[in-house]
């Protein structure tokens with residue numbers, strides 16, 4: 527029963543559960559293996575499952591099941607190749623590693639890197655928020671598929687920068703959720719993933 531991880535505890539966030547640092551976690555720490563059920567089904571998808579490639583998915587157990595997304599995460603999942611004793615490939619081992627120093631009590635987050643098809647609006651609030659829970663490489667595709675929406679130039683600080691004030695921008699409201707920030711020019715700030723290490727993707731739940 528003692529599956530407790532020495533680094534983390536599960537706690538509450540406003541919309542559910544999250545994973546928090548039990549004590550300060552230095553950058554580059556191998557926090558632990560993401561354990562769970564391995565499912566061999568190319569169509570399998572769930573909000574939590576992690577794509578292992580080769581039609582395999584991992585449905586993680588606590589605590590790492592409750593890792594939340596942030597566009598500027600402080601952790602990342604890494605996949606490690608595993609082979610059976612006879613040398614044939616086994617499902618990869620997924621481990622969580624810290625990308626920054628994480629103070630005690632802070633929430634641990636990862637970048638879900640969902641595909642454009644399953645993307646939902648992101649309210650993570652980070653400076654680098656892409657506006658969507660979506661993989662960086664899928665962002666252009668996602669934005670293309672959206673109704674043409676123009677970022678409003680309102681964020682310009684200079685009061686003289688006023689322009690076509692009549693242009694309606696209300697068409698952008700897309701779903702019930704109030705997107706906290708949508709005028710960020712997402713394409714311009716697309717940056718490289720925080721590390722170029724091989725990263726398993728979380729699978730987006732398939733809209734059916």
Ligand SMILES: [Zn+2]
Pocket residue numbers: 596597598648649650651652654655656657658
């Ligand atoms: Zn975000």
